[in-house]
Amino acid sequence: MQESAVRRSRKWREPFTFYLLISPWLIGLVCFVLGPVIAAFVLGFFKWDLISPPRFIGLQNYREMLFIDPLFKKSLAVTLIYVGVRVPLAMLTALWLALMMNQKVPGIGLFRTIYYLPSVVSGVAVSMLWIWVFNPNFGLMNGLLNLVGLPGPGWFSSPDWALPTLIVTSLYTVGSAAVIFLAGLKNVPEHLYEAAWLDGASAWRQLVSITLPQLTPTILFNLIMTIISSFQAFTEALIITNGGPVNSTLLYNLYLYQNAFTYSKLGYACALSWIMVAITLALALYTLKSSSKWVYYEGGE
Amino acid sequence: MAARTSLNLKKSLIFLLLCLTAFFFVFPLLWMFSTSLKGPSEVMSLDLKLIPDKPLWSNYVDIFQKYPIWTHLRNTVFITVMNILGKLVSCTLAAYGFAKFRAPGKNVLFVVLIATLMVPWSVTMVPLFILFKQLGWHNTFLPLWVPSFFGDAFSIFLLRQFIMGIPNELQEAARIDGAGVLRILWSVFLPNLKPALAVVALFSFFYTWNDFLGPLIYLTDPDKATLQLGIQSLRTQFKVEWQYMMAYSVVSLVPCLVVFFFGQKQIVQGIALTGLKS
Numbered sequence: 001m002q003e004s005a006v007r008r009s010r011k012w013r014e015p016f017t018f019y020l021l022i023s024p025w026l027i028g029l030v031c032f033v034l035g036p037v038i039a040a041f042v043l044g045f046f047k048w049d050l051i052s053p054p055r056f057i058g059l060q061n062y063r064e065m066l067f068i069d070p071l072f073k074k075s076l077a078v079t080l081i082y083v084g085v086r087v088p089l090a091m092l093t094a095l096w097l098a099l100m101m102n103q104k105v106p107g108i109g110l111f112r113t114i115y116y117l118p119s120v121v122s123g124v125a126v127s128m129l130w131i132w133v134f135n136p137n138f139g140l141m142n143g144l145l146n147l148v149g150l151p152g153p154g155w156f157s158s159p160d161w162a163l164p165t166l167i168v169t170s171l172y173t174v175g176s177a178a179v180i181f182l183a184g185l186k187n188v189p190e191h192l193y194e195a196a197w198l199d200g201a202s203a204w205r206q207l208v209s210i211t212l213p214q215l216t217p218t219i220l221f222n223l224i225m226t227i228i229s230s231f232q233a234f235t236e237a238l239i240i241t242n243g244g245p246v247n248s249t250l251l252y253n254l255y256l257y258q259n260a261f262t263y264s265k266l267g268y269a270c271a272l273s274w275i276m277v278a279i280t281l282a283l284a285l286y287t288l289k290s291s292s293k294w295v296y297y298e299g300g301e
Numbered sequence: 302m303a304a305r306t307s308l309n310l311k312k313s314l315i316f317l318l319l320c321l322t323a324f325f326f327v328f329p330l331l332w333m334f335s336t337s338l339k340g341p342s343e344v345m346s347l348d349l350k351l352i353p354d355k356p357l358w359s360n361y362v363d364i365f366q367k368y369p370i371w372t373h374l375r376n377t378v379f380i381t382v383m384n385i386l387g388k389l390v391s392c393t394l395a396a397y398g399f400a401k402f403r404a405p406g407k408n409v410l411f412v413v414l415i416a417t418l419m420v421p422w423s424v425t426m427v428p429l430f431i432l433f434k435q436l437g438w439h440n441t442f443l444p445l446w447v448p449s450f451f452g453d454a455f456s457i458f459l460l461r462q463f464i465m466g467i468p469n470e471l472q473e474a475a476r477i478d479g480a481g482v483l484r485i486l487w488s489v490f491l492p493n494l495k496p497a498l499a500v501v502a503l504f505s506f507f508y509t510w511n512d513f514l515g516p517l518i519y520l521t522d523p524d525k526a527t528l529q530l531g532i533q534s535l536r537t538q539f540k541v542e543w544q545y546m547m548a549y550s551v552v553s554l555v556p557c558l559v560v561f562f563f564g565q566k567q568i569v570q571g572i573a574l575t576g577l578k579s
Contacts, residue, residue, distance in 0.1 A: 018404035025391060027451050039428035105316055105319065172329070180573065
């Protein structure tokens with residue numbers, strides 16, 4: 001009799017403790033994540049500048065985006081180019097770094113440190129460094145080009161060069177993806193390489209036939225993370241170019257930020273943010289779906 | 302003999318590639334440091350020198366006199382410490398719950414937790430700004446650290462993975478001795494959890510220290526600026542003095558470098574874990 005009472009109290013005690021333990025996160029989830037996500041969706045149907053009260057305008061924000069606002073299309077195009085060029089480059093750079101980190105030479109620890117180092121100093125300081133290195137008049141880059149007699153472009157101040165320069169400098173901080181690749185490389189069974197070595201396969205052949213197929217699950221993970229983070233990129237553009245020159249680096253999220261905090265078009269900014277969610281989600285899901293065709297899992301599935 | 306030579310050649314080639322790659326990653330930072338020690342005329346010269354003729358260490362003294370770096374540093378340290386504390390406490394509790402307790406709805410909530418990892422910050426940015434403005438928190442540090450006391454999906458996930466790996470027997474033994482839930486968490490799990498807590502603290506440190514957008518949106522008062530806003534403010538001046546800009550940048554990087562060198566091993570393990578377990 002007494003025992004069953006104890007058991008009954010035990011029965012609700014465990015769920016109760018669980019919910020008590022996660023309660024801070026649950027509150028945070030509602031207040032700082034789910035609530036705002038829903039609020040953003042609702043605000044997308046309003047016009048609000050924070051001064052006058054919000055006004056319901058239905059689909060007007062979305063209509064403005066599609067049929068009136070030329071900068072919406074411009075920023076979307078800039079972002080698609082940025083993502084389309086940056087994702088393959090970032091994946092290749094990270095893979096290259098991981099292959100380098102995986103070499104068995106004395107002092108490899110130091111090299112690993114050096115390759116990862118830029119990723120922990122990714123603040124405003126690094127953006128300032130790039131502005132300085134790519135300064136058209138006194139920067140390091142044009143100084144070096146000058147040494148070999150080549151005329152240097154304006155880099156961040158040239159409408160043709162600003163976006164490529166932004167993409168290349170963003171490759172400086174791919175350390176995290178490289179470390180994840182490195183962990184994947186360490187999981188490739190050693191005996192596969194031994195067999196290949198006995199067959200006399202070249203290093204390139206080993207990379208293509210063993211390393212890359214074995215690495216595909218890691219490639220998928222890094223690919224999705226890189227796609228998402230590339231769509232989200234904008235702080236560097238805000239600091240370095242603020243979207244210029246002539247909107248050549250106006251990344252989508254930068255335009256969203258400007259609408260919210262420069263032009264005080266909060267409703268419009270929210271509508272923009274939902275379009276970005278839809279695009280990112282669609283692309284991530286598409287990548288995930290296509291993965292069954294190219295990702296290799298040990299033992300079939 | 303020939304095989305030996307070709308092996309040596311291969312090793313040398315690999316070493317060369319390692320050094321070349323390292324050069325690309327280190328040189329920009331060296332250039333930053335070098336510029337920070339140059340005089341105004343040397344900075345504005347196309348005669349590139351990595352080692353200045355006469356290193357001006359006084360540039361560092363100058364920036365501390367010209368700009369309120371101490372205030373920026375104090376503000377940044379405060380926000381960073383609060384973030385680390387908040388995440389350690391709230392995420393350990395939630396991770397313990399997810400790892401060791403059974404409850405209806407737990408699996409659904411765990412899926413929600415993972416899903417929130419994918420929510421882009423740009424969606425929550427505007428509503429959160431409005432929320433904190435309505436609360437009267439605008440131009441205070443509160444929006445920058447209070448949310449960390451309400452958990453962070455990434456850290457919870459990471460800690461949960463670690464706690465799952467700790468055997469239940471330890472917990473059962475403590476429970477039979479009559480220890481309460483928090484007591485068990487404190488004396489049984491925490492000692493085993495130190496490496497994972499270090500990872501959470503380190504990631505939180507780098508993220509908060511380097512965060513530019515949050516302070517930019519919420520802090521308007523110059524006295525409340527963080528280091529990141531401080532660097533940016535040097536650029537909005539009429540004439541940018543690059544030696545000071547780079548010296549200020551070096552000052553903002555040094556704490557990151559120090560923390561990185563001490564926590565390197567944990568960081569690398571932490572990142573690898575997120576990639577493999579997903």
